[in-house]
Amino acid sequence: MADKILEVKNLKKYFKTPKGMLHAVDGVNFSIERGKTLGVVGESGCGKSTTGRVVLRLLEATDGDIIFEGKNIRMFDKRQLRQLRREMQIIFQDPFASLNPRMTVSEIIAEPLIIHGLTKNKKELDKRVSELMEIVGLADRLVNAYPHELDGGRRQRIGIARTLSLNPKFIVCDEPVSALDVSIQAQVLNLMQDLQEELGLTYMFITHDLSVVKHFSDEIAVMYLGQLVEKAPASELFKNPVHPYTKALLSAIPVPSLKNKKERIILKGEITSPINPEPGCRFAKRCPHADKCTNANSQPVLENIGNEHYVACHMVNKLM
Amino acid sequence: MTSNVAKGTMTVEKKKNKKRSQWAEVWRRLKKNKMAMLGLAILTILVLTAIFADFIADYDNVVIKQDLVNKLQGPSAEHPFGTDEFGRDIFARMIHGARVSLRVGILAVGISIIIGGTLGAIAGYYGGKLDNVIMRVMDIFLAIPSILLAIAIVSALGPSLMNLMIAIGISSVPSYARIVRSSVLSIRDQEFIEAAKAIGANDLRIILKHIIPNALAPVIVQGTLGVAGAILSTAGLSFIGLGIQPPAPEWGAMLATGRPYLRYAWHVTTFPGLAIMITILALNLVGDGLRDALDPRLKQ
Numbered sequence: 001m002a003d004k005i006l007e008v009k010n011l012k013k014y015f016k017t018p019k020g021m022l023h024a025v026d027g028v029n030f031s032i033e034r035g036k037t038l039g040v041v042g043e044s045g046c047g048k049s050t051t052g053r054v055v056l057r058l059l060e061a062t063d064g065d066i067i068f069e070g071k072n073i074r075m076f077d078k079r080q081l082r083q084l085r086r087e088m089q090i091i092f093q094d095p096f097a098s099l100n101p102r103m104t105v106s107e108i109i110a111e112p113l114i115i116h117g118l119t120k121n122k123k124e125l126d127k128r129v130s131e132l133m134e135i136v137g138l139a140d141r142l143v144n145a146y147p148h149e150l151d152g153g154r155r156q157r158i159g160i161a162r163t164l165s166l167n168p169k170f171i172v173c174d175e176p177v178s179a180l181d182v183s184i185q186a187q188v189l190n191l192m193q194d195l196q197e198e199l200g201l202t203y204m205f206i207t208h209d210l211s212v213v214k215h216f217s218d219e220i221a222v223m224y225l226g227q228l229v230e231k232a233p234a235s236e237l238f239k240n241p242v243h244p245y246t247k248a249l250l251s252a253i254p255v256p257s258l259k260n261k262k263e264r265i266i267l268k269g270e271i272t273s274p275i276n277p278e279p280g281c282r283f284a285k286r287c288p289h290a291d292k293c294t295n296a297n298s299q300p301v302l303e304n305i306g307n308e309h310y311v312a313c314h315m316v317n318k319l320m
Numbered sequence: 321m322t323s324n325v326a327k328g329t330m331t332v333e334k335k336k337n338k339k340r341s342q343w344a345e346v347w348r349r350l351k352k353n354k355m356a357m358l359g360l361a362i363l364t365i366l367v368l369t370a371i372f373a374d375f376i377a378d379y380d381n382v383v384i385k386q387d388l389v390n391k392l393q394g395p396s397a398e399h400p401f402g403t404d405e406f407g408r409d410i411f412a413r414m415i416h417g418a419r420v421s422l423r424v425g426i427l428a429v430g431i432s433i434i435i436g437g438t439l440g441a442i443a444g445y446y447g448g449k450l451d452n453v454i455m456r457v458m459d460i461f462l463a464i465p466s467i468l469l470a471i472a473i474v475s476a477l478g479p480s481l482m483n484l485m486i487a488i489g490i491s492s493v494p495s496y497a498r499i500v501r502s503s504v505l506s507i508r509d510q511e512f513i514e515a516a517k518a519i520g521a522n523d524l525r526i527i528l529k530h531i532i533p534n535a536l537a538p539v540i541v542q543g544t545l546g547v548a549g550a551i552l553s554t555a556g557l558s559f560i561g562l563g564i565q566p567p568a569p570e571w572g573a574m575l576a577t578g579r580p581y582l583r584y585a586w587h588v589t590t591f592p593g594l595a596i597m598i599t600i601l602a603l604n605l606v607g608d609g610l611r612d613a614l615d616p617r618l619k620q
Contacts, residue, residue, distance in 0.1 A: 097511040112519035
C-alpha cells in the first residue's frame with residue numbers, strides 16, 4: 001500500500017444560491033501519494049478550485065471526509081486548524097491579487113512566521129526571510145519593494161516563498177501559472193519542480209492547461225461539473241483517454257505540427273447548470289455517444305479499467 | 321552621465337538599506353509632498369497658538385471683558401481683527417476659540433471614526449445577519465437629521481465640552497460606518513485576504529493588518545472634511561445654547577453671532593470664517609498627503 005498523504009472521500013460542497021443549491025463539488029474521491037503530484041484539470045466552473053479550497057478547509061465542505069496524514073481534518077477545531085496550516089498550504093492563481101499591496105516583500109514573507117511564532121527574534125526572522133527569498137530566487141535587494149513594483153513572475157515567487165515559509169508538506173497549487181507569461185510560466189514551474197524534489201513536497205496541481213499538467217503531474221484527475229470523470233497516471237491518460245470528455249479535452253491541445261493535424265473533437269451544447277442538477281450522467285447532454293448509451297439516467301461511478309486507470313462512464317467497455 | 325542613471329543607482333541604494341519602519345517610510349513620502357507640509361505647518365501653528373493662548377491674550381481681561389464703547393470697530397493697530405458687538409478683541413477671542421474649535425473638531429471626528437469605523441469594519445467583514453443588524457441601526461440614525469440627533473444627545477447629557485464632542489461624534493457615526501463597510505466589502509473578497517486565512521491569520525489580524533490599511537483612504541478624506549462639519553455643528557449647537565456657553569469664545573459661535581452685523585461690520589464674521597476655512601484647508605492638504613503617503617503604489 002502506498003503512503004497516502006491525503007485521501008478525500010465522497011467530498012461535497014454545495015453553495016446556496018437564490019435559484020437553488022449549486023453543486024460545485026459533488027462526491028469526489030481521490031488520494032495523493034506523498035511526494036507526488038496530482039493534476040486536476042477541467043474547464044472553468046467545474047469545481048476544481050473549490051475542491052482545492054475545501055481540501056484546505058478554506059471553505060467548509062458540505063459532506064465527506066478529508067483525511068490528511070491519517071486524521072480526518074474535517075473534525076479539527078480552530079486550534080488544530082491553525083496547526084494544520086503549517087502542514088497544508090496553497091499557492092494562488094493571481095499573483096496580482098494574492099499579495100497585500102500595502103505590505104513589502106519581506107513583510108509578506110515574514111507574516112506566516114510571525115503568526116505561528118516560528119522565529120525567536122527579529123534577527124532570526126530576517127535571516128529566515130532572506131533564506132526563503134534565496135530559495136525562490138528573489139534578489140536580496142527586493143526586501144523593501146512592494147508587490148506592485150515587480151512583475152508577475154517575481155510576485156508569484158513571493159507567493160511561493162510565503163507558502164514555503166511554514167514548511168508545509170502538502171501544497172494546493174491553484175492555477176499557479178495561468179496568470180503569467182509563457183516564458184515566465186516555465187521558470188515558475190521549474191522552480192516548483194525543484195522545490196518538490198528538494199523538500200519532498202506533495203502537490204495538488206489545479207489547472208486548465210493540459211500541456212502544463214502533462215509535464216508536471218504523476219497522476220491526473222479530470223473533473224466535469226463537480227465530479228471526477230477520469231483518473232489515471234499522467235502518461236496513461238494522455239496515451240489512452242477513455243472518457244469522451246477527456247478525449248475532447250485532449251484533442252484541444254494545440255500541436256505544433258503542420259502535417260500531423262489532429263482531429264478536434266468539438267463538444268456540442270452548453271455546460272449543464274450545476275444548480276440543482278438532474279440525476280444521472282452529468283455529461284449526457286454533451287456526450288457524442290449519448291444516443292447509444294442505455295442508462296444515461298443513472299450516475300456512472302469511477303471504475304478501474306486496469307493500470308490504475310479509473311473512468312466514470314456507462315459506455316466504458318465500448319469506448320476502450 | 322544622465323540623471324536617469326544617477327536616479328537608478330540611488331533607488332537601488334535606497335532599497336539596499338536595511339528595513340525601515342513603516343511609519344518612517346510614510347513620513348519620508350509625506351515630506352516630499354510640499355502641499356501636505358504646508359498644511360502640516362499651518363496646523364502646527366494653529367495648535368501651538370491654541371496651546372499657548374494664555375500667553376498671547378489674557379482670558380479674563382481681554383477675551384471676555386466687555387467694552388461697549390468700542391463695539392464693532394474695524395481692524396486697527398490696537399485690535400488687528402477689530403472688535404465684536406460687545407467690544408471684545410476678535411483676534412484674542414479667535415486665539416482662545418482655537419482651543420475649543422480644534423479640540424471639538426478633531427476629537428468629534430476621532431470619536432465618529434473609531435465607533436463608525438469599528439462598526440463598519442465588523443459589518444463588512446462578517447456580513448450576514450450581523451451586517452444587517454448594524455447597518456439597519458445606522459440607517460435609523462441616518463434618518464434623523466444629525467443636528468437634531470446632536471441636540472437630543474446634548475440635552476440628554478447636559479451641555480459641556482465633552483458632551484458636545486460626543487454628541488457631534490455620534491451623530492456622524494453612520495456615514496463613517498457606511499464608508500468603511502463599503503470599502504471593507506470590496507477588499508474582503510480579494511485573494512490576499514484568503515491568503516492571510518490560509519497562513520492561519522485570525523480575524524483580528526486580518527482586519528487590522530490587511531483590511532484597514534487598504535480601506536483607509538476614503539475615511540481620511542471624509543474625516544478631514546468632517547472636521548469642518550463638526551466645527552460648524554458646534555456653532556449651531558452653541559447658537560441654541562447647547563454648546564459652548566457664552567462668553568467663552570468659539571469660532572462657530574463667533575461666526576453665528578456676527579451675522580446680524582454683516583452689512584456694516586464685516587470683520588466680525590470674516591475672521592472667524594477665515595480661521596475655519598484655513599483650518600479645513602490645512603487638514604485637507606495633510607489628509608490628501610497622508611492618503612497618498614500611506615499608499616505605496618503611488619510612490620514615484
